[in-house]
Amino acid sequence: MISGTEDVGRQSDAVPFHHDPVMLQEILDCFGSIPAGVVVDATVGGAGHSVAILERRADLDIVGLDHDDVALEAAGKSLEAYGERARLYRTRFDGLSAALDALEIEEIVGVLFDLGVSSPQFDVPDRGFSYRHDGPLDMRMDTTASLTAAELVNHADFGSLSKILHRYADERFARRITNAIIAARPIAGTQELAEIVKMAIPAAARRTGGHPAKRTFQALRIAVNAELDVLAPALEQAIDRLAPGGRGAVLSYHSGEDRIVKQVLREAENATRTPRHLPVDVPSVGTIKLLKRAGTTASEEEQARNPRSASARLRLFEKLPVAA
DSSP: OOOSSSSOOOOOOSSOOOOOOTHHHHHHHHHGGGGSSSEEETTTTTOHHHHHHHOOOTTTTEEEESSSSHHHHHHHHHHHHGGGGGGESOGGOOOOOOOOHTTTOOOOEEEEOOOOOOOHHHHHHGGGOOOOOBBBOOOOOTTTSSOOHHHHHHOOHHHHHHHHHHHHHOOHHHHHHHHHHHHHHHBBHHHHHHHHHHHHOHHHTTTTOOOOTTHHHHHHHHHHTHHHHHHHHHHHHHHHEEEEEEEEEEEOOHHHHHHHHHHHHHHHHHHHHHHHOOOTTOOOOEEEEEESSTTTEOOHHHHHHHHGGGGGGGEEEEOOOOOO
C-alpha cells in the first residue's frame, strides 16, 4: 500500500495515532459533487478525513501523502479495509506531482491539505514537538532529515533565530527570546527550552495567550520542516493536476500559512490562461474559482469538542474548465 519508501519506520508504543478530523462535514460537502476519480489527501496523518471520504463516496479513491513514518503506518491500518481504493506514498506534500507521476495518475478530482501537526505527534515526547513533555529538541516530521530543532536552538546565529521567530510565529518578543536562548546554550531538551522562553517573556505577557513557549515551538517546527517554503509549490502542483470540476480544500492553523494559501489561490483565480488552440496573446479566465472568499471557520460546537479546530480556517476552490 505504501510507495516511495522501502521502510515506513517505527510506530510509537506510547500513544496511538488517533486523528479527530477538523471541519469534516464541510470537507465532505465540498467533495460531495466532484466527478468520480482520485482524491489526494496531501497530509494524510491518521487518515481521518480519507476514511470519511471513502465511506461517503464509493466512486472515489484516495492517494494519501505524508513524510512521517508513524503517520503512514497508522494511515495504512486505518485504510487497510479499502484495499486498492487507498494508496499511500511517502513524500512531503510538495512531492505531490512526482507521486502522481510515479503512480501513473494524470488527473485528480480532489485535493485536501490539513496543515500543521497532529495531536499524536505532540503527545509523543521523543518527537520533540511539545513544550509540555520533556524530550529531545527534534521536531522532524521526516525522521531521516538532517536538520533538527537542536541544531537551530544551539547553533543558529542571532539574526537567523530571531528571524525564524518573527516570520513563523509573529513573536513580538523574538529578540528577547533569542538573546535568552543564546545565553543559555547548550540547551538539551524541550522543557528546558520552554522554561528559558517563559522567563524571557515579560510577566504580564505570560498571563494571556496560552503557554508562553507556544509560538517559539511553532516557529522552530515550521523552520525544521520547511513547512511554509514548500506550501506554495505544493498548492500550485495540486491546482495544475486537478481536472475541471475538481475541488480543493485547505485547512490552515496560523496566519503565516493562511497568507500563503490565500495568495496562491487568488493568483490562480486571477491568472490568465491561453487555450492551446488560440494564439499566445489571447488570454482567458483564471484557473480556479473560490467557493467562499473569506474562508470558513469551525462552528462553536466543534471548537468546544475539538480545541484544535479553534484556530482553523478552511479555504475551498474549484478548478475551472479551459475556455473554448
